[in-house]
Amino acid sequence: MPPRLSCCPRKSADRLAGSAARRVEHPQSQAHDGGSIAFPQSVGGRVRRSCRRPPEAAPQRWTGVNDISIRMSALVTDYDRLAVMQICLEQQLTQPAVFELVVRELPPRRKFLVAAGLEQALQFLKSLSFSEAENAWLRHQGRFSAQLLDYAHGLRFDGDVDAMPEGTVFFAGEPIIRVTAPLPVAQLVESRLLNLVHFETAIASSAARIVLAARGRRLLDLGLRRAHGSEAALLAARAAYLAGFDGSATAEASRRFGIPALSPLFLRSDAIGVGTLSSLVEAPSTAPGRIVDTDDVLTHRAGLVDAATALRCKGIVLDGVQIDGPDPSARAWSLRARLDAAGLGDLAIRVSGDFDETHIGALAAEGAPIDEFGVCGWLPEDGDATRINASYEKRVTASDAAAGRGRALLQPCMRAGKRVGRTPTLLESRRYHAEQMAQLSETLREAVGESR
Numbered sequence: 001m002p003p004r005l006s007c008c009p010r011k012s013a014d015r016l017a018g019s020a021a022r023r024v025e026h027p028q029s030q031a032h033d034g035g036s037i038a039f040p041q042s043v044g045g046r047v048r049r050s051c052r053r054p055p056e057a058a059p060q061r062w063t064g065v066n067d068i069s070i071r072m073s074a075l076v077t078d079y080d081r082l083a084v085m086q087i088c089l090e091q092q093l094t095q096p097a098v099f100e101l102v103v104r105e106l107p108p109r110r111k112f113l114v115a116a117g118l119e120q121a122l123q124f125l126k127s128l129s130f131s132e133a134e135n136a137w138l139r140h141q142g143r144f145s146a147q148l149l150d151y152a153h154g155l156r157f158d159g160d161v162d163a164m165p166e167g168t169v170f171f172a173g174e175p176i177i178r179v180t181a182p183l184p185v186a187q188l189v190e191s192r193l194l195n196l197v198h199f200e201t202a203i204a205s206s207a208a209r210i211v212l213a214a215r216g217r218r219l220l221d222l223g224l225r226r227a228h229g230s231e232a233a234l235l236a237a238r239a240a241y242l243a244g245f246d247g248s249a250t251a252e253a254s255r256r257f258g259i260p261a262l263s264p265l266f267l268r269s270d271a272i273g274v275g276t277l278s279s280l281v282e283a284p285s286t287a288p289g290r291i292v293d294t295d296d297v298l299t300h301r302a303g304l305v306d307a308a309t310a311l312r313c314k315g316i317v318l319d320g321v322q323i324d325g326p327d328p329s330a331r332a333w334s335l336r337a338r339l340d341a342a343g344l345g346d347l348a349i350r351v352s353g354d355f356d357e358t359h360i361g362a363l364a365a366e367g368a369p370i371d372e373f374g375v376c377g378w379l380p381e382d383g384d385a386t387r388i389n390a391s392y393e394k395r396v397t398a399s400d401a402a403a404g405r406g407r408a409l410l411q412p413c414m415r416a417g418k419r420v421g422r423t424p425t426l427l428e429s430r431r432y433h434a435e436q437m438a439q440l441s442e443t444l445r446e447a448v449g450e451s452r
Contacts, residue, residue: 072124074155075134077191082138086148088184096159097183098395099190100175101197105389111444113388114208114433115164115176116239117200119423121193122413125179128157128189157185158417162410165424167204167242167433169440170409176201178410190392198390199232203239205388206357208437210375211244212445213361218372220262221248222352226377240375242430244437249374257426266322266350305342312344320348320371328353329368336369352376 088094103113130138130152138144138152159181164170176197179186210219221240227233230252237253247260254261308318321339323331328351339347352374353359360373412420424432 072127072192073134074128074130074152074188075137076195077188081188081191082144082148085151085184085188086144088187089147089151090145094182094184096180097186099179099186099392100395101177101179101193101390101392102175103170103172103201103388103390105172107388110205110209112169112171112205112208112440113201114204114243114436115168115170115197115201116166116204116242117197117235118163118166118177118413119426120196120200120235121163121177122161122419124192124196125157125159125161125189125414126417126419128155128185130155151184155185156417157181157189157414159185159414160412160416161414163413164409165411165432166429167436168409169208169433169436175407175410178407187394194390194392196235198388200235200239200242201390202388203236204243204433207240207243207245208433209357210355210360210373211437213357213364214373215364217360217364217370218247219245220350220352220372220374221245221250221253222262222374222376224250238426242426242433244430244434245375246372259426266319305338305344308339308344308347309342318347320350322350322352322374324352328370329363329366332368332370348372350374 106113135149135153138149144152159179161177161179163177164174170176177193179189179193181189207219219240221237223236224230224233227236233250234253234256237248237250237259238257241248241253241257241259247262248254249262250259251261253259304321308321311318321335323335325331332349332351335349339345339349348371349369350372351363351370354377355373355375363370363373414420
């Protein structure tokens, strides 16, 4: 069942119906039981054995606080929204108004989008207010009337919100969120709503395509270091996990949202030095989460394999080996042969880099022996995905808003400024999204992995 906000959304099989490709269940969508999971049964024609996965949450099952943990200022808006608010008050245009956030047309190479960012949008509206410092700033501008300053002092969002459940697959022209509130407030929140919903929807839509291109291989968000700020990194990790990624290297994303943290027990192949291998083998077997680096897997692969074998003799079971750098396919084939020859066929191979669905789809199609992809910077910065043409449009009447394409998918989320219905967890929204993706027709999937 889809997650409930107040009532179940209309079944969308008629929108997504068709011959659905087989969906590979992502292991992190189920509670961790301490066992092992199976990677794709055949990688490059070779049957893969099971490999340990990162825990669902460590040290215990951690569901996250589902909060970006910062106060969202009412001043996170365009300056002209304040001017329009003043005009509305001066002309007594305070009647309820209806706005809908919609995507006018799909970006190039996109045949569907994935709704995300609703939870952050609702948190923003619920906490909407001007602090004393912000009210002082408004007064200092010298451009705003006493009427606006009084209005801002006691401003709260007391309107209604209807929205698609997060994870919903949708198309151009279908509203994601509908806001009904007094006109001065309804137009004030435009900028921040677009900022939050547009960004997470763009990332979730891109991540969903990467999941399809990966053909069941595990996917990890490694985008913190290249993201445009910490909020972008956290929300990108959240949106990617919602859309089917298996975890994130960002520790705070795990704490806040309950996203599975990246497994630390991987040997890496970048530059620290092969000498570190011997120190790892000599370290106490209880030392937590060690990562070993070698200069180059093609040069020092024998040392890496020897270290992994020695660690296994000490009872330290690694999750696998991570390789970085150019030509991941050739590196993976070379390393896979060494590992298999050494009796380490259960170790996974992870590659990391600036991958999009085109690169991942090509590697998966050729059968490269890669079990996991680490997406380093593309998710938070994807130029293609961030060109979603979203807008916040005023409807003439409430009946006008109620009619039209996609409105039946909207669910009540807020009434008179208060949350209504049960708020789904991120894991529940993730599972609902998986159900939506399972209904996608081959026609909607076929663009995945095409060349730019």
